Amino acid sequence: MWIICLALIACVTVEAQKVSNPNTRLLDNILSYVDTEVSACDDYFGHACGKYAKKHLDDPFTEITQMVDHKVNQDLLTLMQELEQRSLQPNFNRTGVEAKVWSFYHTCRNASSDTRSGRHYLTLVPPDEGLTWPQFTPEGSVWPGERFKWMETLARLHRYGEVNILMKVFIQSSPNNSSEYVMDLSMPSLEETGQRLRPFLETMRTLAVLGVPTASAITLTKKIKSLETALRNIIDEDDDDTNGQYMTVRQLQRRTGVHWQKFIELLLGQPIEPQFRVNVQSLGYFKALVQLLNDREPNVVASYMMTRLMLYLWEETMDSEEPLECVKDVRRNMNLATSLLYKERFLGSAGHLQRNSASVVQTFEQLRRQFLRLVKRNRLRLDRTQRKMITQKVHDMVLNIGNMPQHIDHRRYVSQHYASLDMSSGYLDYARSHLQLLEFRNRQWMSQLSHSPHRVSEYYYITDSSTGMSSSPYYMIRQNVIIVPYGFLQEPVFLPDSHNVFKFSLLGFILAHELMHAFDGHGVIYDGQGNLSEAGLQIGNSARFEAGLECINRNETAYLNERVADIDGIQLAYDAYFGAESHQNRTQPDFTDMPLQRIFFLNLAQFFCGNGDASNFLDHDTDAVRLKQTLTNFAAFYEAFQCPTALSTERCQLW
Missing domain, CATH: 3.40.390.10 (Collagenase (Catalytic Domain))
Incomplete structure (x- = not known):
């Protein structure tokens, strides 16, 4: 009996040592994927990775970088649960980094589904102060298209990131001075599926979701699809100035006929001088764009911009209140904060x-x-x-x-970075918090x-x-x-x-x-x-x-x-x-x-x-x-x- 017990203890000890040995653990993991029935010389991927799919059949990742991200997300979920408990304590810093991270996670988990709707987003991002999107015009009234200034609306929409609507706006280093940044204005990209309107029926359904009456959805879909086709045509036609040219806002206004100074001031949230320099790629495109939009009905231009905005915003959210999805939402929107908290908690x-x-x-x-x-x-x-x-x-x-x-x-650096971000709000509103971030x-x-x-x-x-x-x-x-x-x-x-x-x-x-x-x-x-x-x-x-x-x-x-x-x-x-x-x-x-x-x-x-x-x-x-x-x-x-x-x-x- 004693001999059997000692043998069992010895076996358990050996196995424990193997698990605790990092080299053995790594090698065992590698070998668990190897399919020895496949020749390494004929099909190395099949040999080295042949058993990967079976081993990870039920896992929520498909390769090693996703596996690492899943582990990080699991760790951050643990952190969120800890923050929930800490937030109940009287000494919890309600203006600190943790509070701001917790606020967005808590909103993601608990906000009403109504606050995620496209219509709600659009009420928070109107085309201009005192002006609604066309479909929200009260019954019996006419949408005041004469008040719609597409250039100013475009600036307001571009405040929410790389929206790629009618143009791209990037801040990037000057070619000959990497420490000097300049605003780059260029044509939009319509190549990828997420960069353009969806097929006709899907676009119709999108408009319906955004509150466009069924009776007018077909006609409006035709018109905004036609606008995007015309947009694609002027993109395809224009191939000049592909390297860009530097010019002042005053020069750009003179050459295109629209108020770029107002556009940039709305985008930056501060006044600029007419001598403000930008890098303009494909000037011919912008000239043609002004002509195109001025020739179209204001409600069609507004509806196109609105639809493209919502397609962008839907891509920018996990659109789920599930815990792990909300962790991803926090990571993608507050990366610097989550990096700091991950480092301090787990490293x-x-x-x-x-x-x-x-x-x-x-x-x-x-x-x-x-x-x-x-x-x-x-x-x-x-x-x-x-x-x-x-x-x-x-x-x-x-x-x-x-x-x-x-x-x-x-x-200290991260705290200063987020100092101007006020996430405190008594009402849980997902769209408001998302747009704010x-x-x-x-x-x-x-x-x-x-x-x-x-x-x-x-x-x-x-x-x-x-x-x-x-x-x-x-x-x-x-x-x-x-x-x-x-x-x-x-x-x-x-x-x-x-x-x-x-x-x-x-x-x-x-x-x-x-x-x-x-x-x-x-x-x-x-x-x-x-x-x-x-x-x-x-x-x-x-x-x-x-x-x-x-x-x-x-x-x-x-x-x-x-x-x-x-x-x-x-x-x-x-x-x-x-x-x-x-x-x-x-x-x-x-x-x-x-x-x-x-x-x-x-x-x-x-x-x-x-x-x-x-x-x-x-x-x-x-x-x-x-x-x-x-x-x-x-x-x-x-x-x-x-x-x-x-x-x-x-x-x-x-x-």
């Missing part, structure tokens, strides 16, 4: 964040050094000036963990015109909604910054105590991918300060650079720069760990007999494993295609899995 104990950050920075520095070795080898045969520019850009690149300004008190974010974007950070260490990216909900790293080309959200630094992507082979093969690859965006076909033309560089333009136009791009694009892709980042990124991560000049310890670890090379490529595959629909992949090829192209003719991969060498052994690469 703040026992130096957890410092340990994680130090490990990530150490990995990134190895990647930086490896890329500098590539520049020194000079495969592209750059001249001295070109090498100097690229080298300086690599040195200048900043890794920003958490999307927070560096070397300052984050709590959209307008607040847009004011932050616009404020860059007057006080943008002059040092990259002060930089914080004001996220759009989709970026705000995501924990995935990204590269800011004009700031030369890689941003790694706090939520990404967790298992299975990253464990600070894991073996370095895991760090370099997954997070290392992801960081290398983002680093390579600084030197792909688009990024290479900017220097380390984010300014257009003559040396960079020369590199991008050089025969060897163009030949590298052409080789990488043999299996044609619409996302060439992403493929460049994948192919050169995996080479960079691999060489940073296995390269002859690397100082990494590559002795066989005691937690497995599997060769380190094989672990490297199996762990890399975790980034691409998934069971999502092809429509889920925005601005990228599918994961299966990406993984195949990333490893095509990669000799180290063939060696790791003992694959026969391909007939064509040329490995395409850029750097």
Whole structure:
């Protein structure tokens, strides 16, 4: 009996040690996806990811970045439950960051469904003061179309973000001075489904939902669809000034015949001088737009703008009172606040964040050094000036963990950021709170015109909604910054105590991918300060650079720069760990007999494993295609899995 008990205790102890060992845990997770019946040489995605779909059949995510976001959302849900309890305490700071986050979450969860309706949104966003949208005109009255000024209404609608109605308004860095921001005016995009009116019957139903009487919905649908067709035609016809031209508001008014100063003042919420400078792309479009809108019935123009606004607003909300959906709503609308609270609650104990950050920075520095070795080898045969520019850009690149300004008190910074946002209201009104947050974010974007950070260490990216909900790293080309959200630094992507082979093969690859965006076909033309560089333009136009791009694009892709980042990124991560000049310890670890090379490529595959629909992949090829192209003719991969060498052994690469 004692022998049996001791044996059981020993077994339990061994299993507990395996679970507590980060390397064993990571490797077991990797192997749980592997389908050994599929050849790694013939179908590596099927081999490395073959059992992923079955394992995660009932999970609310389809790949690793969604898994990480789901974990972050679950953590934030726990935080919201804690804030609910704290909000009941008499010492709860009702003007602090927590109170503002809790207020929006509480409103999302508990506001009446009537406050989410399109009609309610439209009562809060009228076309002008004292003027309603046409369908809300009292029975027996005529909508006063003569009071409708489409230019002023357009400005009011653009206060809620990148609405893409009749034009785009962006605040972006000047080409030759990345620390100087300018207002950019350009044509709208009607290419994507969410950027234009829906098909005829859907548009009719949308108008009905927004209160348009059934009797007039058919005629109005025809007219606003006709207006959008005419809009598309002038977009297609106009291809001049594609690089834009700087001009004053006074000059723009003179050339288009409309009151742009009033438009910008309404948008900014403050007066401007006639000498205010803007960058106008496709001036011919704006001339034609003025003519088009002046020729159409005011109620048709107003109804088109109103419908497009509501399509935008519906896209900007999770439209659900479910707890996790409301957490996502908070993230997308209050990203800076949720990042701070996530950091303090889940990463703040026992130096957890410092340990994680130090490990990530150490990995990134190895990647930086490896890329500098590539520049020194000079495969592209750059001249001295070109090498100097690229080298300086690599040195200048900043890794920003958490999307927070560096070397300052984050709590104080975030509190000041939201100081002007008043979320206190006795009546729970979802649309009012949502519009308030959209307008607040847009004011932050616009404020860059007057006080943008002059040092990259002060930089914080004001996220759009989709970026705000995501924990995935990204590269800011004009700031030369890689941003790694706090939520990404967790298992299975990253464990600070894991073996370095895991760090370099997954997070290392992801960081290398983002680093390579600084030197792909688009990024290479900017220097380390984010300014257009003559040396960079020369590199991008050089025969060897163009030949590298052409080789990488043999299996044609619409996302060439992403493929460049994948192919050169995996080479960079691999060489940073296995390269002859690397100082990494590559002795066989005691937690497995599997060769380190094989672990490297199996762990890399975790980034691409998934069971999502092809429509889920925005601005990228599918994961299966990406993984195949990333490893095509990669000799180290063939060696790791003992694959026969391909007939064509040329490995395409850029750097």
